[in-house]
Amino acid sequence: MRILIVTAGSRGDVAPYTGLGQRLLEAGHRVAVTAHPSFEALVGECGLDYRPMPGDPRGLIRDWARAASREEARALTRAYADGLADGVAKAVAGGADLLLTAFGPAPLSRAAGEALGVPVIGTYLVPSFATGRFPLPNARSTEDLGPEGNLAAGRDVLRRAEGVFASAVPRLRARLGLPADVPSAPVDVRPVFHGFSPLVVPRPEDWPSWAEVTGYWWPARPAGRRPPAELADFLQAGPPPVFIGFGSMAPGQGERLGELVTAAVKRAGVRAVVQAGWAGLSGRGADILTVGDVPHDWLFPRTAAVVHHAGAGTTAAGLRAGVPAVPVPVMADQPFWASRLYRLGVAPRPVPFQNLTAEALGDAITACLSEPAHHRRAVELAHGIAAEDGTASLLAHLGSRSIG
Numbered sequence: 001m002r003i004l005i006v007t008a009g010s011r012g013d014v015a016p017y018t019g020l021g022q023r024l025l026e027a028g029h030r031v032a033v034t035a036h037p038s039f040e041a042l043v044g045e046c047g048l049d050y051r052p053m054p055g056d057p058r059g060l061i062r063d064w065a066r067a068a069s070r071e072e073a074r075a076l077t078r079a080y081a082d083g084l085a086d087g088v089a090k091a092v093a094g095g096a097d098l099l100l101t102a103f104g105p106a107p108l109s110r111a112a113g114e115a116l117g118v119p120v121i122g123t124y125l126v127p128s129f130a131t132g133r134f135p136l137p138n139a140r141s142t143e144d145l146g147p148e149g150n151l152a153a154g155r156d157v158l159r160r161a162e163g164v165f166a167s168a169v170p171r172l173r174a175r176l177g178l179p180a181d182v183p184s185a186p187v188d189v190r191p192v193f194h195g196f197s198p199l200v201v202p203r204p205e206d207w208p209s210w211a212e213v214t215g216y217w218w219p220a221r222p223a224g225r226r227p228p229a230e231l232a233d234f235l236q237a238g239p240p241p242v243f244i245g246f247g248s249m250a251p252g253q254g255e256r257l258g259e260l261v262t263a264a265v266k267r268a269g270v271r272a273v274v275q276a277g278w279a280g281l282s283g284r285g286a287d288i289l290t291v292g293d294v295p296h297d298w299l300f301p302r303t304a305a306v307v308h309h310a311g312a313g314t315t316a317a318g319l320r321a322g323v324p325a326v327p328v329p330v331m332a333d334q335p336f337w338a339s340r341l342y343r344l345g346v347a348p349r350p351v352p353f354q355n356l357t358a359e360a361l362g363d364a365i366t367a368c369l370s371e372p373a374h375h376r377r378a379v380e381l382a383h384g385i386a387a388e389d390g391t392a393s394l395l396a397h398l399g400s401r402s403i404g
Helices: 011-026 037-045 057-066 070-093 106-116 146-163 168-175 229-236 254-268 296-302 312-321 334-344 358-370 372-386 392-400
Strands: 002-006 030-035 049-052 098-101 120-124 189-194 211-213 242-244 272-275 288-291 305-308 325-327
Touching (some): 002 011, 011 030, 011 037, 011 312, 011 392, 030 037, 030 070, 037 049, 070 106, 106 120, 106 168, 106 189, 120 392, 189 392, 229 272, 229 288, 242 254, 254 272, 254 288, 296 312, 312 325, 325 334
Parallel strands (some): 002 030, 030 049, 272 288
16 A cells, blocks of 8 residues: 655654654555655655655744744744645645544645545544543643633644644645535544554543644664664663754753753753754763754653753653653653653753753753652653554554555
8 A cells, every 4th residue: 555644843753754754564464654754764765655745844933933023923933834735735645545633634635635535543642632631732821720721722623733734725726626615525534543652641532533642753773773883872871861852842041051051051060962953053062962862762762851942753752761750841741751751750841942051951950850759750661661562553554454
């Protein structure tokens, strides 16, 4: 079967699908991934076909931060969504028997599935159905609002998510030869498989029966990828360091953040491995090593704790490693995962990025490392997560029924 995985966004929005794609390859399917050009090498190194998706998420995040008004930010988002529509149109032109879609581009994938006459299955990395149990990621607050309030907050998230593609979907439909306004043959995204652990977010009982929580899809590690010798030497030269990295967040803020991180590390009295990320972050001092792209599944188990932006992928990697966290959420789904880490008992209270200072970060690192319960709980969760097979349900679904 020819399977096309449709995703967009930063590395955390792409990397989990490399592992899922490899499992599908092993099951005998042909797999292509459509993602932004910066991830072409990652997809190809994992043995998957690549189809380009226009857009520069790093530039978008930078431009959002510089936007002078909400309307300007919305205009940037609409332009990005229009680019995704063009990318989906080109990607499906290469043919597919089945679409697997991330949550973000799901409205576009529905239209593409209708045009191709093929099923569309949701492969989501975040909870994506309104529930009375908790507000969805991207809600205006992470506080529990009670069953009715949580449902209302979740529905608001879903309305806003669909609204991002209000102009892009009709544009895509017209390009694919479909009626621009009303679907001629409505295509639902179902079933939906959520690629995170039920130990981290248990499946709400009020979700549709065809929405599952399967366990994580772990990023594939490209063949031949080895950590730098300098990093291996640093790890052996002293006690386990703290990892500090903000992933795709804060482009262009590397100098300011570097000074902040250097002071925080000194305040906490720890060694640190600092990952540059999109910010261009770096630290100074004998107890700090700055690195580039390093496999988290290799590095995190060798650390004492991980300080990160609480993106879904980095959150998952830290939980898999069994180490406590210091969440510093910036935007989007990150406050949700940061709150979840705190409630799971593997992290102190989150430090929102807008409140980040050297003092606050240094004290949070100290609080994380000085509370043994954080480490014990992280190890317990890691053992449970290791027993899960996040791809099994999807593979069973594909094997048990005719697709297409």
